Amino acid sequence: MNMFIPLSVPNLKGNELKYVSEAIESEWVSTGGEFINKFEKSIADYLGVKSAVACQSGTAGLHLALRVLGVGENDEVIVPTLTFIAAVNPVTYMGANPVFMDCDDSLCMDMEKVKMFCETSCEFVNGNLVNKITGRKVKAILIVHVFGNMANLEVAIDIAQKYNLKVIEDATEALGTYYTEGKYNGKYAGTIGDMGIYSFNGNKIITTGGGGMLVSNDINLLDKAKYLSTQAKDDAVNFIHNDIGYNYRMTNLQAAVGLAQLEQLETFIEIKKRNFHLYKDQIADIMGLTLLNFNTDIRPNYWFYSLYIKAEEYGHNKQELIELLSKNNIQTRPIWGLIHLQKPYQICQTFKIEKALLYSDNILNIPCSSNLSTSDVLRVVTILKKGQKGRD
Incomplete structure (x- = not known):
């Protein structure tokens, strides 16, 4: 295991x-x-x-x-x-x-x-x-x-x-x-x-x-x-x-x-930056998966990595990919349930909510700890590649 x-x-x-x-x-x-x-x-x-x-x-x-x-x-x-x-x-x-x-x-x-x-x-x-x-x-x-x-x-x-x-x-x-x-x-x-x-x-x-x-x-x-x-x-x-x-x-x-x-914050950011770019390079050739970029006018802290899934191209939807990774001992999570849809807030006013619905349905957060190793990243990517349409 x-x-x-x-x-x-x-x-x-x-x-x-x-x-x-x-x-x-x-x-x-x-x-x-x-x-x-x-x-x-x-x-x-x-x-x-x-x-x-x-x-x-x-x-x-x-x-x-x-x-x-x-x-x-x-x-x-x-x-x-x-x-x-x-x-x-x-x-x-x-x-x-x-x-x-x-x-x-x-x-x-x-x-x-x-x-x-x-x-x-x-x-x-x-x-x-x-x-x-x-x-x-x-x-x-x-x-x-x-x-x-x-x-x-x-x-x-x-x-x-x-x-x-x-x-x-x-x-x-x-x-x-x-x-x-x-x-x-x-x-x-x-x-x-x-x-x-x-x-x-x-x-x-x-x-x-x-x-x-x-x-x-x-x-x-x-x-x-x-x-x-x-x-x-x-x-x-x-x-x-x-x-x-x-x-x-x-x-x-x-x-x-x-x-x-x-005292270690800047070191953590450098590690997370390195792993982000490693993920991005490795995921680039997987049809239906995209690692979302950070804004270009900032130095981000690279806290969480957001994987956008086009299920019709990739072959698995978000929930199926969560389960596939979990079976391989890799923890992920979906993005949050939108708050205006939560029971306590359904009566509240909203204004032109569109993109949030799309991202909520299709984003998965993948492992991103500051002690994540290169081999860990490559193992996650290996499972992502196995899940691609036609490679099950």
């Missing part, structure tokens, strides 16, 4: 054990300790932002961002339908309403359709963008940088400035991705909007086991987020709380792992 090739697992071969041991020896294992401060500063320095706030998850970070940016009950937030549901659930935590947008060929939100929605379905009244169908105020655009690609922030920021909208960047999949040309040349995903959020879940490019980070160049926003993430303590000695807070702070043990992971 061939060894199992997982989809995406951590690479823990750096200083993780050393730093965690130091944290344990210090006896600071919970939500206080120097590793949290060091991790926050190291992330901020890497990204070139003023500061950062560590939290328990990317989802918690999104919740905090929406709250400190003033999104409230009965407001609306423009969101993508092609993403993991955790990107949208925090909108409902706030009592707000998502409006679902299509993706473009980058798999990220189609900003031209966002622009069209604002121009045709809304009106700008007294400094507020108002949805003509619902009568509700649109307060923010929540943008997800899908699989390490990067959405069109130039258009997004122009829209936001024109209509007085907040921009929240869900960069949970895009730590290390940055623009290489254009107005925001050199700027990292997550650092251009009002607030950016990262995730350190076990399958992300770096991990803390579970955890997240908020970044911004607005210190006041980050101070409020940190205050809320630690149960809104106004007087920690006498237990005075003047607001409703959350238990959202990252632990020192998690931060110790994260600091060691961050």
Whole structure:
């Protein structure tokens, strides 16, 4: 039996054990300790932002961002339908309403359709963008940088400035991705909007086991987020709380792992880049399969690889290929079920969703860990070739 090739697992071969041991020896294992401060500063320095706030998850970070940016009950937030549901659930935590947008060929939100929605379905009244169908105020655009690609922030920021909208960047999949040309040349995903959020879940490019980070160049926003993430303590000695807070702070043990992971981030990106191009070269001659490219105006982090399947040419559809690879001990996954089709969100407004339907039906994510070997990649490709029409 061939060894199992997982989809995406951590690479823990750096200083993780050393730093965690130091944290344990210090006896600071919970939500206080120097590793949290060091991790926050190291992330901020890497990204070139003023500061950062560590939290328990990317989802918690999104919740905090929406709250400190003033999104409230009965407001609306423009969101993508092609993403993991955790990107949208925090909108409902706030009592707000998502409006679902299509993706473009980058798999990220189609900003031209966002622009069209604002121009045709809304009106700008007294400094507020108002949805003509619902009568509700649109307060923010929540943008997800899908699989390490990067959405069109130039258009997004122009829209936001024109209509007085907040921009929240869900960069949970895009730590290390940055623009290489254009107005925001050199700027990292997550650092251009009002607030950016990262995730350190076990399958992300770096991990803390579970955890997240908020970044911004607005210190006041980050101070409020940190205050809320630690149960809104106004007087920690006498237990005075003047607001409703959350238990959202990252632990020192998690931060110790994260600091060691961050030291290896650029190495991980280089490995993932190498494997992406190896896959791409090997898959190029398989009829019916295409490995989707990343945008040409960015340095991506190559987090996830997206295999587009034309079943009529290849000979197997997405589900059949998942099963074929699984039988050969290779883990894959389909892209997410579109959120506007999920039971809790079927009543929500959508706008011209077309490409997301096509990509959702035909994309498969293939193994992409930063510890994936060349032989692993070639073994995956061998099975893909065996599955081609006429070669079963």
